[in-house]
Amino acid sequence: MNCIVYLDLFFLLNFWINILVLFLVRKITKTYRTLRCVLAAVIGALGSTGIFLLFLYSESRAVYGLHSILIVVMNLLAFGKSNLLWHLFLFFFTGCLVAGGEMAVLSITGSGSDLSLLGLVSVAAILACIALEKQCRIRWKEEHMKAKTVLEFEDKKMFATALIDTGNKLYDPFYHKPVILVNEQILKDMVERCRKIHPERLQYIPYSSVGKTEGMLEGLMLDRVSIYWQEKQLHFHQVIAAMTKEKLYQGKEYQVIFHCGLLEEG
Numbered sequence: 001m002n003c004i005v006y007l008d009l010f011f012l013l014n015f016w017i018n019i020l021v022l023f024l025v026r027k028i029t030k031t032y033r034t035l036r037c038v039l040a041a042v043i044g045a046l047g048s049t050g051i052f053l054l055f056l057y058s059e060s061r062a063v064y065g066l067h068s069i070l071i072v073v074m075n076l077l078a079f080g081k082s083n084l085l086w087h088l089f090l091f092f093f094t095g096c097l098v099a100g101g102e103m104a105v106l107s108i109t110g111s112g113s114d115l116s117l118l119g120l121v122s123v124a125a126i127l128a129c130i131a132l133e134k135q136c137r138i139r140w141k142e143e144h145m146k147a148k149t150v151l152e153f154e155d156k157k158m159f160a161t162a163l164i165d166t167g168n169k170l171y172d173p174f175y176h177k178p179v180i181l182v183n184e185q186i187l188k189d190m191v192e193r194c195r196k197i198h199p200e201r202l203q204y205i206p207y208s209s210v211g212k213t214e215g216m217l218e219g220l221m222l223d224r225v226s227i228y229w230q231e232k233q234l235h236f237h238q239v240i241a242a243m244t245k246e247k248l249y250q251g252k253e254y255q256v257i258f259h260c261g262l263l264e265e266g
Contacts, residue, residue, distance in 0.1 A: 007049055015045035016126075017098060022078050023132040024094040026089060031079060040078035044070060045106050080145070147229030149256050151182070151241065153190045153222050154197070160186055162256035163246075170259065172205055174241050177259035178216075179205055180225070184243045187219070191243060194220040205242045208246060217242035238261055 019041035026037055047070040055063045075087045149162040161181070170179040194201050205217040219242035227237045239262065249255055 011045050011049050014048045015218050018044040021095045023129050027132050039080045040074040044074045068104040083113045147227040153225040160255040162258045163254040164258045168259045177240050178259035179240045180240050180259050181243045181244045181257040183249050184254040187243045203240050
């Protein structure tokens with residue numbers, strides 16, 4: 001019985017499966033190494049093709065050991081030595097899920113030819129990789145734009161996480177100073193204390209937003225704000241902080257929205 005093997009289709013099929021599995025592992029582990037994952041997928045596809053040819057000529061079961069080594073090399077290249085066993089476990093687990101989904105689609109559609117298999121896997125992998133890449137880029141940007149923050153008023157300190165947000169363009173109309181936005185739950189105690197001790201330092205900031213033409217935000221002038229961002233320590237004095245509703249921060253890992261105008265001053 002003769003068997004015709006199309007090595008180009010075999011390579012492409014392995015490449016798309018590898019890159020989809022690696023992108024899923026990257027999503028789970030919250031790593032952002034796109035180029036390394038693509039390179040690992042190419043090497044994995046080339047290695048699988050070579051191992052397949054070796055198996056055809058020698059029919060040795062030792063090639064299964066080579067395939068295990070290839071998987072380890074792919075994960076080392078994509079994610080490094082750190083947490084290698086965890087990455088290997090996720091690779092095998094997600095690989096089983098992808099293979100199971102592929103077989104389910106083929107059984108439902110009744111597709112059995114090499115071209116239809118490659119087309120289905122390629123289209124599904126491309127769409128999934130685009131979605132995963134978009135989410136990872138958003139997550140990467142959010143992670144790299146967060147900073148540990150210390151808010152100080154009198155002898156009181158409040159620790160929080162700030163988002164270095166370029167969309168915050170709020171300025172105080174009197175001093176024309178940049179205004180940072182702080183979760184109401186974080187700033188409420190400081191505002192109450194300011195109202196009793198230093199009412200002259202209370203601030204009311206007018207604003208406008210989508211869906212609401214105008215409004216007022218209550219806040220105060222902090223003595224000092226310190227941020228620790230990208231291995232830098234920046235300290236700002238006499239910073240105006242305005243309270244915003246908690247719903248703005250629901251599902252987020254930050255409580256302060258910084259103002260890039262302060263970074264420019266710093």
